[in-house]
Amino acid sequence: MTFGSSLLSAIPGLRHAFSTREGGVSGGIYESLNGGLGSNDDPAHVAENRRRMAAQMGVAPEHFLSVHQIHSPDVVVATGPWQGDKPRADALVTRTVGIAIGVTAADCGPILLVDPAARVIGAAHAGWKGALTGVLESTVEAMEKLGADRSGMLAAIGPLIRQHSYEVGGEFVERFLDADAENAVFFIPSVRDGHAMFDLAGFIRMRLENAGVLMIDDIGVDTYSDERFYSYRRSVHRGETDYGRHIHAIALEP
Secondary structure (H helix, E strand, O other): EEEHHHHOOOOOEEEEEEOOOOOOOOHHHHOOOOOEEEEEEEEHHHHHHHHHHHHHHHHOOOHHEEOOOOOOOOEEEOOOOOOOOEEEEEEEEEEOOEEEEEEEEEOOOOEEEEOOOOOOEEEEEEHHHHHHHHHHHHHHHHHHHHHOOOHEEEEEEEEEEOOHEEEEEHHHHHHHHHOHHHHHHEEOOOOOOOOEEEEEEHHHHHHHHHOHHHHHHEEEOEOOOOOOOHHHHHHHHHOOOOOEEEEEEEEEOO
């Protein structure tokens, strides 16, 4: 149902989990541990799946927090259950014990962060747009506002679509080169003319390192080719009408 980062697993008083699609109650294209509230899955199934995820993290369902993701650089501070609608953002940070903060993904990059000394944690959803517009830097800055030090932070890059599976068009490449010509190193030629293969994980690592986070564990899993994981792109290629979402989470233990 879940697996972890060896780097984060060595930290006392910390719990984290990168989820697979196994161990839930959903059926059909959502089989089985779909946590996506925005999917067209049976809401009762999603609620039960999220309850199981919360139990895995050692928190009550109402303390298993995620946000309404919008592919932005926006970050929110979590201190307890949301009052009203979920915030619109793509990362969460906290220093509150007893809540789990998580991000949803199905090809995009989930990043879990911690400063063990300050006991401040973060979870970021870094698709290409969020990574390019600064969600990782915003998360690091928000953690520092809670007392963390970026030089002491550790990060884990979870399951995401890898370069050998991630074909993009010429306009996509141009967008990255317009931002910084050195981004060319994250593209290799595709077998199709006018297309390239994009290294999202490498781009995320570079942005973290440039932000001062140097202790990084990359899980190395490709969501597209590994059937244990949901994949937006795989679902599109199969002509499916929707897709499941993982929730990847981190929490401070007492």
